[in-house]
Amino acid sequence: MQSPKSIQIPKATRYQNAAIDYYTGLTNSDFLHYGYWEELPAPGEELTITRLRVAQEAYSMKLMSFIPTGVTSVLDVGCGIGGNTKYLCDRISSSRPDEDFIVEGLAPDPLQGAKFIEKTQGKIPFHLSRFEDFTATKSYGLILFSESSQYVAVNDLVQGTSCLLAHNGYLLLADMMRKDKEYQKGIFSNCHLKQELQKALETAGFTLVKSEDISQNIAPTIDLCVDNFQRFGLTTGKYIADVLKIAVPPLYTLANWAYKRWLEQPITEGLAARKIFDRHLCYEIQLWQLSR
Numbered sequence: 001m002q003s004p005k006s007i008q009i010p011k012a013t014r015y016q017n018a019a020i021d022y023y024t025g026l027t028n029s030d031f032l033h034y035g036y037w038e039e040l041p042a043p044g045e046e047l048t049i050t051r052l053r054v055a056q057e058a059y060s061m062k063l064m065s066f067i068p069t070g071v072t073s074v075l076d077v078g079c080g081i082g083g084n085t086k087y088l089c090d091r092i093s094s095s096r097p098d099e100d101f102i103v104e105g106l107a108p109d110p111l112q113g114a115k116f117i118e119k120t121q122g123k124i125p126f127h128l129s130r131f132e133d134f135t136a137t138k139s140y141g142l143i144l145f146s147e148s149s150q151y152v153a154v155n156d157l158v159q160g161t162s163c164l165l166a167h168n169g170y171l172l173l174a175d176m177m178r179k180d181k182e183y184q185k186g187i188f189s190n191c192h193l194k195q196e197l198q199k200a201l202e203t204a205g206f207t208l209v210k211s212e213d214i215s216q217n218i219a220p221t222i223d224l225c226v227d228n229f230q231r232f233g234l235t236t237g238k239y240i241a242d243v244l245k246i247a248v249p250p251l252y253t254l255a256n257w258a259y260k261r262w263l264e265q266p267i268t269e270g271l272a273a274r275k276i277f278d279r280h281l282c283y284e285i286q287l288w289q290l291s292r
């Protein structure tokens, strides 16, 4: 079985990798995306990790429905630990038995690479690389960015995709995007501005074939994360603080100062994530075709 070779990974990417690994640990899922809640929960209805997993499978199915027939090679950029890649590979191969369907994964994280290889039993090629640094030896029929476009600058995404795509190839994007250009700071600010991404793709010769706004269908996952964070994360933090206050008061004073200095603001923002998303962002699946 192959194993990912080591590469130089920028510090910002290492922080993102750590957050993704944390998310994987919490959900215990092979998918790292928000999922697609086909049935929207009623207000106040309990959201569970089990329901998230159902939504994640529905999302992969939804994504698959966007892959045009005739596409036989896919590069899954930011493939995570392989859940999505394997799902697409298995389902497309079995629904199109006459076509030789090939999928490859790419991510700049050795830990994800090791899990990817384990979960796909080494049958799906994995490239340990940032998209920006990737040099391919062949072209692909479709490049997939499933919740990974936000980590790659617009120019790198457009130029890299143009270089890697075969004649009339496709780009499939599924991600959060900013619909409000004034929203530039905060938890979701690394998401691309929808109009800017669209303009750059059109300028490079891409045409939008199909798109769907699924903001409402991913939003319950934000509610679930906030709810779990509030219930387990903050409650545990408060308990530790209470114990520290009794056992080691000077350490409590120091920790309280550090909390107010570095954590209070991001936590307040995290708790307001759903409101921020509804106000400034959307989540779209977009299929683009490059016509040269």
Ligand SMILES: C[S@@+](CC[C@H](N)C(=O)[O-])C[C@H]1O[C@@H](n2cnc3c(N)ncnc32)[C@H](O)[C@@H]1O
Pocket (backbone or CB within 6 Å): 013, 016, 017, 020, 030, 031, 032, 033, 077, 078, 079, 080, 081, 083, 084, 106, 107, 108, 109, 112, 129, 130, 131, 132, 145, 146, 147, 148, 151, 152
């Ligand atoms: C939220 S996860 C999505 C994983 C997977 N596509 C899915 O839908 O389950 C984001 C992925 O993008 C990857 N990523 C981050 N920066 C990247 C870059 N510069 N080039 C390629 N992938 C990157 C992360 O390592 C991770 O695998």
